[in-house]
Amino acid sequence: MLKAQRAAFVLQRLQELYPETPIPLDHSDAFTLLVAVLLSAQCTDERVNQVTPALFALADNPAEMARLEVEQIQAIIRPCGLSPQKARAIKRLSEILLEEHGGEVPADMAALERLPGVGHKTASVVMSQAFGVPAFPVDTHIHRLAQRWGLSSGKNVVQTEKDLKRLFPEEHWNRLHLQIIYYGREYCTARGCDGRSCEICRTCYPDRKHPKKTRKA
Structure with missing residues (x-):
């Protein structure tokens, strides 16, 4: 699967899983x-x-x-x-x-x-x-998953942000940032998935034999 195909699958699947994207932090303004x-x-x-x-x-x-x-x-x-x-x-x-x-x-x-x-x-x-300004904040969850899904080399969070912005249309950035976080917490956790367990990892890399090592943010 090519990187563009992986990105397209990730976007489609996350939109199906998380059509609503409430902000996790309680706030009023x-x-x-x-x-x-x-x-x-x-x-x-x-x-x-x-x-x-x-x-x-x-x-x-x-x-x-x-x-x-x-x-x-x-x-x-x-x-x-x-x-x-x-x-x-x-x-x-x-x-x-x-x-x-x-x-x-x-x-x-x-x-x-x-x-x-x-x-x-x-x-x-x-x-x-x-x-509502398009941005793609990269936290530890996003940095980890971008590497597991082959969307970024994960050299550092700055590079990961640049890679994700190139791969995904700008109109999806704000929601996708939250969708990846939700997925990472629910299905592709730091210890619960080693790059071979969750649905997206298996789909992106069906033949992956060994755990995917990732660089820390």
Whole structure:
């Protein structure tokens, strides 16, 4: 099966499996999504969703968040890990949004990436899910599956993102990003599938004899 054929099958099968693509992180607007995605670094979405209600009850906008002490934020988000760094980033980015963006989250990739604690993946998620701008955020699930399915060499997440953007039509990027994550969690997990077990792996590589080694993100 050629790479283009594998990509076409992946797209078709994921659309069949996941016609609806709810965003896994609970949020009410671009700001709460930005904070939730920042908190999700090295943390599960489930844990983030357990923590954010208490945080957003105190502050669900930049003005209220900027008024909180770092220690207040840190005490609430501690279960998410890396709480000192994340708390400082959340407070400071809230201040910057007030100082430079009128208290609004900018719909601009470069401006988002300049915010404390906001990397390319976080900015891509906000652009795609909050503003509907085509983006293809690559997390550990997507990086792993792209290699297992022969869609990318997996040299690094930057290369994986470029490869996936070349393979799939732009109008599918935002949904496909979530569909791959859902599939990875349900069928093609890090330990539950070695590149030979799940339906997509078997279809893309029916003759694969050995586990597919993948590079980490």
